[in-house]
Amino acid sequence: MAIMNNNERIPSRCWCGKGIVTYVSKTEENPYRRFFRCEIGLQRKKENHLFKWVDETMFDEIQRMDEQQTRIVQELEDLRSSMRKAIEEEVMKHKNSLDVGCVGSILIFILNA
Helix, strand or coil, X not given: CCCXXXXXXXXXXXXXXXXXXXXXXXXXXXXXXXXXXXXXXXXXHHHCCCEEEHHHHHHHHXXXXXXXXXXXXXXXXXXXXXXXHHHHHHHHHHCCCCCCHHHHHHHHHXXXX
8 A cells, every 4th residue: 555645635735835726738748738836836936836737636636535445445344344253252152141132132133134
């Protein structure tokens, strides 16, 4: 799994604190390609203000969200497995006693669901 940092997200501010504006490239190399740029970055090109291509940023964001969803699905599966094991242990503890009754029936129903 790749380690993500703030540079791989959709920007909202530059390191200098200024807001981000979306521009359209007019170069021959990237005609009509959209990019994010710091509000003052165009005037102060030597200062290395934020610049990111919109398409690359969106791809990175979709990939980050996909990885996050995969982690959440795995966490849910682990939680289900853990809950199922805990319920099975409790049912086994009380299986031969008289207090299984309604609660035991519910737990067994949940286990088989």
